[in-house]
Amino acid sequence: MIDKIKMMSTFEEQLDRQKHIRNFSIVAHIDHGKSTLADRILEMTHSVAQRQMKAQILDDMPLERERGITIKMNSVEVHYDAKDGQRYIFHLIDTPGHVDFSYEVSRALAAADGALLVVDATQGVQAQTLANVYLAIDNDLEILPVINKIDLPSADPKGTKAEIEDDIGIDTSDAADVSAKTGLGVADLLEKIVKIIPAPTGDLNAPLQALIFDSKYDSYRGVVLSIRVKEGQIHLGDKIRLMNAGADYEVTELGVFSPDATPRKELIAGDVGYLTASIKDIHIARSGDTVTNADRPAQKALQGYRPMTPMVYAGIYPTDNGKYNELRDALDKLSLNDASLEYEPETSTALGFGFRVGFLGLLHMDVVQERLEREFDLEIVITAPTVTYHVIKTDGSEEDISNPSDIPDASSIKEIREPFVNATIMVPEQYVGTVMELAQAKRGIFDTMDYLDKSRVNVKYKMPLSEIIFDFFDKIKSSTKGYASLDYSLAGFFVSDLKKIDILLNGDKVDALSFISHKDFADNRARVVTGKLKKVIPRQNFEIPIQAAIGSKIIARTNIKAYRKDVTVKIHTGDPDRRAKLLDKQRAGKARMKSIGRVDVPQEAFMAILKNSDDEQYNKGLS
Numbered sequence: 001m002i003d004k005i006k007m008m009s010t011f012e013e014q015l016d017r018q019k020h021i022r023n024f025s026i027v028a029h030i031d032h033g034k035s036t037l038a039d040r041i042l043e044m045t046h047s048v049a050q051r052q053m054k055a056q057i058l059d060d061m062p063l064e065r066e067r068g069i070t071i072k073m074n075s076v077e078v079h080y081d082a083k084d085g086q087r088y089i090f091h092l093i094d095t096p097g098h099v100d101f102s103y104e105v106s107r108a109l110a111a112a113d114g115a116l117l118v119v120d121a122t123q124g125v126q127a128q129t130l131a132n133v134y135l136a137i138d139n140d141l142e143i144l145p146v147i148n149k150i151d152l153p154s155a156d157p158k159g160t161k162a163e164i165e166d167d168i169g170i171d172t173s174d175a176a177d178v179s180a181k182t183g184l185g186v187a188d189l190l191e192k193i194v195k196i197i198p199a200p201t202g203d204l205n206a207p208l209q210a211l212i213f214d215s216k217y218d219s220y221r222g223v224v225l226s227i228r229v230k231e232g233q234i235h236l237g238d239k240i241r242l243m244n245a246g247a248d249y250e251v252t253e254l255g256v257f258s259p260d261a262t263p264r265k266e267l268i269a270g271d272v273g274y275l276t277a278s279i280k281d282i283h284i285a286r287s288g289d290t291v292t293n294a295d296r297p298a299q300k301a302l303q304g305y306r307p308m309t310p311m312v313y314a315g316i317y318p319t320d321n322g323k324y325n326e327l328r329d330a331l332d333k334l335s336l337n338d339a340s341l342e343y344e345p346e347t348s349t350a351l352g353f354g355f356r357v358g359f360l361g362l363l364h365m366d367v368v369q370e371r372l373e374r375e376f377d378l379e380i381v382i383t384a385p386t387v388t389y390h391v392i393k394t395d396g397s398e399e400d401i402s403n404p405s406d407i408p409d410a411s412s413i414k415e416i417r418e419p420f421v422n423a424t425i426m427v428p429e430q431y432v433g434t435v436m437e438l439a440q441a442k443r444g445i446f447d448t449m450d451y452l453d454k455s456r457v458n459v460k461y462k463m464p465l466s467e468i469i470f471d472f473f474d475k476i477k478s479s480t481k482g483y484a485s486l487d488y489s490l491a492g493f494f495v496s497d498l499k500k501i502d503i504l505l506n507g508d509k510v511d512a513l514s515f516i517s518h519k520d521f522a523d524n525r526a527r528v529v530t531g532k533l534k535k536v537i538p539r540q541n542f543e544i545p546i547q548a549a550i551g552s553k554i555i556a557r558t559n560i561k562a563y564r565k566d567v568t569v570k571i572h573t574g575d576p577d578r579r580a581k582l583l584d585k586q587r588a589g590k591a592r593m594k595s596i597g598r599v600d601v602p603q604e605a606f607m608a609i610l611k612n613s614d615d616e617q618y619n620k621g622l623s
């Protein structure tokens with residue numbers, strides 16, 4: 001069959017092929033079973049040999065497999081022999097569920113014609129179910145509801161469908177009830193995909209327009225572009241133009257993922273596949289650009305993607321200052337594959353040359369840190385993430401500041417505005433009180449509360465982004481037994497009484513450790529952070545005072561005592577092997593530290609400002 005497709009070239013054959021294509025994406029709230037469903041579809045269409053089948057086969061990044069989450073979208077072509085005797089070509093695009101990766105979802109949806117909306121029948125509609133289905137509706141996709149996990153005793157497919165109808169307003173009479181785990185109902189689902197997801201409609205004779213929806217760098221082939229052909233067709237050897245970049249290339253490889261890269265001679269309107277064209281300049285091939293034929297260009301480019309606004313920023317520095325250029329190259333390459341990553345150079349007196357990097361959330365930041373370390377073999381120090389503040393100065397000028405150490409002297413500041421979000425928390429009725437308490441403790445301002453049905457409530461708060469991103473979600477989850485779900489979007493910037501807290505180690509201000517806190521929390525947080533630094537910074541052979549200050553006023557202080565003895569002295573005359581081993585161990589430990597002044601500071605120190613959610617004092621404001 002694959003050979004036959006390769007040979008297809010007459011117009012009739014192309015039309016016939018197009019009629020049999022179904023492009024769809026799978027969207028859902030996190031953990032509702034998208035990747036497991038993708039596995040079953042691959043298995044039941046015999047796309048992967050039984051012996052190669054493993055769980056979550058499309059999550060091919062080691063990080064995705066370890067964490068059991070989807071970070072990147074993945075597209076794959078499979079062939080399905082339907083009951084009508086015809087063979088269909090499915091292009092399936094699996095997408096991440098976590099809110100930090102919603103940009104991946106929106107880009108994937110622009111490549112599809114329909115979406116399977118997977119809803120866990122034991123959980124019902126959740127906050128990200130809504131967020132993701134609205135993205136699909138915005139993209140004019142045909143939506144096919146899939147009620148998953150019906151093998152579980154607590155599954156309530158009927159109730160789940162009622163929620164989909166009431167909360168989203170989608171008809172569920174065609175919904176498929178499945179267990180992605182056991183495969184129950186998946187055969188019926190495949191038939192429904194053929195009937196309900198529309199075939200693509202692009203004109204095969206029109207000038208080429210193909211949307212770049214993802215890309216990655218390959219050191220042999222250059223940039224590999226993931227494309228959805230919207231109009232016309234593309235052939236091996238064609239001269240192509242990237243319309244926004246205004247650069248021409250020759251196609252050196254075309255193909256589809258099934259799930260391994262499988263070369264093709266042509267891709268036609270409706271196809272989802274990849275192309276390479278010896279593109280070495282990674283700044284040129286960007287997601288959202290349109291590929292056209294250089295000899296017969298399209299009139300205009302397709303609509304690209306809205307740029308993302310990062311929610312949090314952190315500094316990334318190489319532990320070894322000599323690796324700055326390597327870090328820059330790594331960020332360049334990574335940003336090709338992660339279109340939501342933003343960065344610009346910055347310098348820190350404490351850490352040297354590095355970058356201020358924007359992320360969509362903390363999970364995104366974690367993933368970027370791990371990818372830099374694993375895929376690019378870099379050792380980095382990452383500073384505590386912060387939001388962007390609008391600083392209005394007494395002279396009337398305004399500045400956007402995403403690095404606390406850049407906040408000017410208090411005397412020149414008229415006011416500081418911080419970002420607030422509209423947070424929607426969906427929660428069973430019995431936990432409403434708990435959720436409201438948590439939101440209020442995080443400076444939330446109550447907005448509205450609506451009953452979705454008899455037992456579920458939608459609670460809305462305006463909350464400072466800086467309070468929500470760090471641990472609010474975890475807290476909400478753990479105090480509602482996992483039943484609450486959260487979604488948020490930026491509401492705007494509002495004035496708050498904020499203070500910059502500087503940290504001094506051994507009398508020197510460490511710019512990379514400065515942080516911002518609301519006035520009411522400042523004293524307690526300063527105490528918690530200095531206490532935490534005392535624990536994570538190793539003792540040295542002199543005493544190290546740690547102080548926290550607002551301007552010149554010290555608000556908290558503690559000391560790290562000096563060593564009493566030199567540990568190596570004792571074994572100096574003893575076994576030379578042991579001494580060498582000890583020194584090796586010390587050296588390895590030191591590699592992950594930054595020397596600031598005379599003090600060695602480990603990575604954990606920069607995170608001391610974060611992850612204090614369980615510390616009561618940290619969360620306590622002035623009453």
Ligand SMILES: Nc1nc2c(ncn2[C@@H]2O[C@H](COP(=O)(O)OP(=O)(O)OP(=O)(O)O)[C@@H](O)[C@H]2O)c(=O)[nH]1
Nearest residue numbers: 030031032033034035036069070097149179180181
């Ligand atoms: N019992 C049961 N468990 C299921 C079913 N489908 C998925 N699961 C389990 O639910 C968990 C989440 O499934 P995933 O497929 O990773 O969910 P996902 O939506 O892809 O998650 P993200 O990619 O992280 O957004 C896994 O432990 C699956 O084994 C099902 O039909 N029945």
